[in-house]
Each structure stands twice: as structure tokens, then as C-alpha cells.
Amino acid sequence: MVFSVQAASTLDAKLEALIQQEDYVLGLEVRDMATGEVLFQKMLASQLMKPASLQKIPASLVALKHLGEKYTFRTSIGYNNRDVFVHFMGDPTFCLTHLVELFKIYKKKQGNVIRGNIYINRIQYPAFPHQDGWSVDSARFLYGALISNININNNSVCVRIVPPKSCGKNTEVVYDADQPPYKEINAMHIGKCNDYTRVQRQDCQFDGKVVSIKGCVPFKSNPFRVCLPIKEHQFEAFVSDAIKAAVKEAGLSFSGKVLFKPFDRKAIKVVSVHHSAPLAEMLKIGMKDSKNVVMEGLMVPIAMARPFYFRKESALDEFLKAKIKEYGLGDLGNARLSDMSGLSHHNLLSPAHVGQMLWHASRCYPCFSLWKETFALGGEDGTVSKRLKKAKENVKVYAKTGTLLGVSNIAGYIEKNGQKTVSFVLMMQNFTKEPSFYKELKEKIIYYLAHII
Template identity: 25%
Template structure:
């Protein structure tokens, strides 16, 4: 990285100055044409960028778009905002028996996990319902139907990152498969298990152990999913290096109705309840009786998980919530995008080039310019929500998606940054502090077939800012 450390701050503060020669050289070495790269480095205590290259060019930001979505959500909803999930019954209860259906009505909680769902069902039983004679009705009517029918990206329909939003989303609708090497038998073998086991998901294990370090353990792991009316069968094949400790793969192999029904059935039985019905989608009848309400963690806690681990479906549901709270129910992503843009305009952030498809960056169509992303970060830094937004971003070398980036001093802990990557896209944006305590906004977006090579350039920029050279 020495090429950049010696040259970065030789670029005198002209907003549209040419790239420093050292930075141009680094891009050439990475086979990245200058026209495929947009960079803004902006001191937070000044108005003139140190570097501004292709700043007004609309670029695909990949997951860096989550910064736009979460900042807008903090402004529109407040950090204390909570989602509710309601449980209704549409029949009488006598001696613990509900002679009717149980109804779950979702409002888009992006963080409702299995443990919280267990607590919600425990609350239902504490209201005197132990046996349900009817069915499980899933009310997702606050979302427009097309929200859960969006196409998947990169032909990976089973990967958890491609899960579509659902107003009643349980556990992100994903199954986490745990892989490990067992040495208890004569011949080492690969063990595969579900983290939250559903009996309706069957595992066929054809994997073998190979010698060597863990390294790129995913390179020879293959899977095939066979959906059925009763669940799904997942067949794993390939090899796992013998030196791997536990490794995980998140897949979404059940549809929303199946996942909620099977999870409900398992947890309800664990709590001692009885239920033999089926699940169906529907709308809560006007005369249904409210049994209990579950309230989510506040938004400030939700966006920490969202940004630190770049959770796509959570980001999509947060954007939809902005639309819902603007009175646009049933909401779809087009209406939510308009509500989000209106929130930004109210803070003086009018971005004509901004394209929002789902707010997560999991898109080939989303666009924003580097100068406007930097403007948003500068504005956010001056707003009351700044501590919450900054705390949600991965910390360089310490946690989230940046845990393994520049983990040694002096860079470790000196930046709060969101990364984004798709095939042909590599982006990074956030706040960097130098050793004198001065803070800068850094935005770099690359749209090019060799975009993956941009990481070394990004790391050089970060180190250059931190060390003040």
C-alpha cells in the first residue's frame, strides 16, 4: 500500500482535480479504468473534498445502498420505532380449547427470530389457549402481493440473501446448515445439521473430507434443493477440508407459509400445546379478538444487525416500513422508494439520479452518485441520529463484515464503513478518522468486471487517511 500512503494527501483540495498519480497507478495495476471508479474523500470540518473523481456519475453501490435506507429510516421512523406482530382468534375459548382459527398478523418486523416467536406463542398460551381446533391464518395484507414475488439475483434462488420480504417474516425464513469434520470414527466424516431443526427439511449428506487447510472451504461444496408439499430435501455433495472448524451456510428452502407453519407447529408443541391444522393466508376478520401483541426491538438495535452483517431482507423490510408509516398500505417497493426519497428531500437531500429498487443494494438497477452519498453522510453526521447510524456500521478490523479488514494498528478501529459487493461491483462508504482525531467521509464505488480487485485500492485509501499522508 506504500504507493498510496506517499501520494494521497499530495492531492491539493480542488473538488474536481485529477486523481493523484499514485492512485491512478494503483487503479491501472488493478486493471480498473478511471472511468469505472467514483471517489470522494471529504473532511467533515470543511466544504472542499480532498479527492472528487467521477463524483456526479450514477453508480451501482451494491450493499452500500443500505446506508441510504437506514439513515432515511432513522429520520422517518426515529431510533425508538418498534414493529408489532398481533395474534387474534376468531372463535370462543373454553377450558383451554380454541374452537376456531388462530391468526397471526404481521406488520413487517424484520427481526422476529425463533426465540422471540417462542415467547410470543408462550404469551398466547398464557391467555388460556392450549389447543387450537382450527387453522393457522397468516395475515400479511399490509404488504402488496407483488412484494414477495420479486425475481432473485444471480440465479441463486435458495440462498438466504435472496429471500423476499414478507410482512410476517419469521427468522428471515432461512435455515442455517452447520458443517463440521468428525474424527470420532476410523475415517473422518462430514457432519451436517440444522441450527434450528425442522423435521420437514431432510438432509442427504454425500460430502467427503479432503486434506488441507480450511481456506476457501466453499469452493467444493455443492447443494441441490428438492421442494415438496411436505417440506424440502437438501442434498449436499463435494468435500470439506479436514482443518475446518464449524462452518455455516444459510439457505431459504421453504416458502413463507411452510416455514411459518412448521416453526409454529414445533414451538407450539414444545410449549405443550395441541394443533393439527394447516396454514393459509388471509385477512383478519373485523370481529376477531386480539389475544396478544409482540413488540420488536427498537430500530436502533435492528439496524446494527442489518448494517454490520449486510442483511438484505431486513433492509428491504425497513424501506417498506417507511412507506407503511407514510400511510401507503398495502405498500410495495415503488411506493416505499417514493416515501424514502421524500424523507431525504425534507432534510435537504435531493438526488435526481437516485434509483431505489428495494433499498438493500441487492439489485442491478439501483444507482446513486458518490457526491450525493458523501453529502448524505455529511448531513447524517450533523443530525441527532448520527451516533445510532455510525454505531450500526461495521468497525474496521473489529466486527461485522469488516472484522478481517486491516485488523492491525494504526488502522484497526479507526473507521466505520459499509461495504458492498456484487459481481462487477465493489463499494465502500462511511467515516474514517486519522491519528490526529480529524474525521473524513470516504466513498468509493467501482462498476467494472474487475471490481473485486478494488479492495487493495480501498484499503490503501483508508490507510492513507488514517496515517495522514
């Protein structure tokens, strides 16, 4: 669809009316997907801003092209003489059940006893357990879990809190089935809770051995889930516990040690292998549902292939920019790309950068159809499953959202009758009202764009 001068003028006037009255920093770009012409830019369209999870756009473009749509993460178990070796490649969807299955296959082929030690190939990527620019509080939540080539259950411990349905009973702490149970200190009480006494995130702690939860839980309230990420100083003990739990579940006898050291996979005889879902499917989780653990995991096999290069602090930024340019997706020269997920407050992208990538990807990116399907579909799935429902029947909105404290972004495509019409990039920051207000404002702008095409 090519916009006429009159339509573009109407677009300007209407969008100005929607955005001019509010107190926030705004970057906005709307682009005609038939011609690439920028139909509307506002205020900070070329100004660098925090992308939040819009950072997943360049990250996913690079990962999909560099690794390939059929790429799978390979986790394997092998042996050399008496010792067993577990080789992790960073699969962000790997869990304890998969580890148990690998050891069951080992048992079937090698017998019931592990006579030596079990070695784990832990590498130092990233140089620290979190990327540069992550805030301290990110590490307190599952979405900011520790990054490593070793990933078991998202490197976290998860429990369900189940309030009692009858008097005289206590609140239960129920561990997810797919993890080793830990000791617990259940100091919760039932009552009429208020904002000061109700269980808060700071009331839930894991010290590597014991889960402790305190606070008030309303009587007959709904069960809820708590996930506690593993801290760096707990990590090797956590992995060791998971290995021992999997060995026991598989019915193997083992009295040796679990040791962490790099090893050459070619020097061992592999007996069991687990493959993740293909990358194209995994990206749907990382993009549609904006799963940070998945997106950060995509960089691990790339870094493992060039371990010395990726020890450099600026390596990730250089790598992503070079690949975006190589693939003909734009020039991000003055941007800053510090992670794959968007959690870093050091990330900087402009709406124009994002608009360039959306446009060029639609024209020359060989995996475009697959990549576009990783965006959340308005009113149907992902982070916009309950939003953007009011578009016309023949209109679809493909969106990637991005949120941090004081940041509310969205970008994507609007299609009519199966044809791309416009791309949009909306970045709102430094606002003073409730975030819900800006979500609604973004929806009004997108509905308007969907209405006039």
C-alpha cells in the same frame, strides 16, 4: 480540520499516483468535514454507478428518522371466538423460539386447546417476493431470502454439516435448534476431494419437505453451515410448518387449518406480544454486518401503513428520494433506488450523492451519533473487522462496504481524536483483477487519508 491549499495539492498528487495505473471504472470523492469542501474528485464522481450495499446509507437514514430510534417490530397473537390470529409486522429478527413463547403465553391465558383455525396476515409487499433488479442467483442464497411481512428464521432452513473424526462414520446433517426438522437425503461421501467433487452450493437443495445434500466432504475437515432460503411456492407451507411446530412445542392441541388472509388487528383480542430490539440496535446488524434481510425488513411496516401506494412499481424510489430531500440530506433526483439492501442491479447512485448524504447527515441529521455508530469500525467489527487495522491509534475509520460481482465500494468517515475530519466515497466497478486486489487498493487510499489528517 480545514485543509490548506498546499495539503490539498499534496492530496491530489498522492491519490493520483495510487489510482491512475489500474484498469477499472472509478468514482472517488473526499470531503472536508469542517467546511463541506470537496477536496478531491476523480473520474466518475458525479456519474451514476451501482452502489451495492452503499444503498443501505439512504435506506438506513430514512428508516431511522421515519420510524424512530425506539421503534420495535411487534408480532402478536390474539383470538376471536374459536379462531387464533397471528399478526406479523415484518420483524427481520423474529425466529421460531419467539413464536413458541407467544403460544406458551396464549396457552397460559386461554387454555390447552385451539378449537378453530389459525389465521396469518400475509400482505403483498413487495409485489413480488424479491425487489426489482435482484439477480436470479441471489434467491439461491440466504442474503437474497424472500421478503415478506412474515419472517421466521430469515425465511430459511439452516443445517450444519459435520464431517466425521474417525473412520467408518458418516457425515452428519444437524439442523439448527430453532427450526422444525425436515426429512433429509444425505448423499455426501468422505474422501480426498477436489474442486469438482467437493460439496458446492448447487449440491444443497430444499424442496419444501426434504433437504438433500450430495458431494465430497474432506475427512476430519471443519464443520460448516448451509442456509437454504425458502422459495415463493414453498413459502406458505414453510410458515404453516413453523406455526404447527410452535403450537406443538408450546403444548397446545390443534387440529384445524393454518390459513392466510389479511385481517384487522383491532377486531381481535390480543393475548401475547413479542417486541424486537429497538431500531437503533437492529440497524447495527443491518449496517455493520450488511445484513440484507434486516434492511429489507425495515421497509415492511412503512409499506403496511400505505399498502395501496406501495403497490406502485416506482413507490420505493419516490419515497426514499422524497424523504432524503425532506430531511435536508441531499437531492437524489437522477438516482435510482430500487431496494433497501443494495442487492438490486437497478440501483444507481453517484459518489457525489453518497458524499452529500454523509456531509449533510453530519450537520443536520438529528440521529447522527446513533447512525454513525451503525457503520463498521475499522479493525474492530462488522465487514471491516479484519481490515483497516493499521490506522494510527488516535484515528478511527467508520466504513460502510458494498460488494456485488464486479463492484467493490466503500464509504464513511475518518475521525482523529474523536473529531470528524474527512468523509470518503470510493466506488470501483468493471474491474478485471481479483476483488482482493481492489480491497487492498481501497485500504491504501484510506490509510493515506488517515495518515495526512
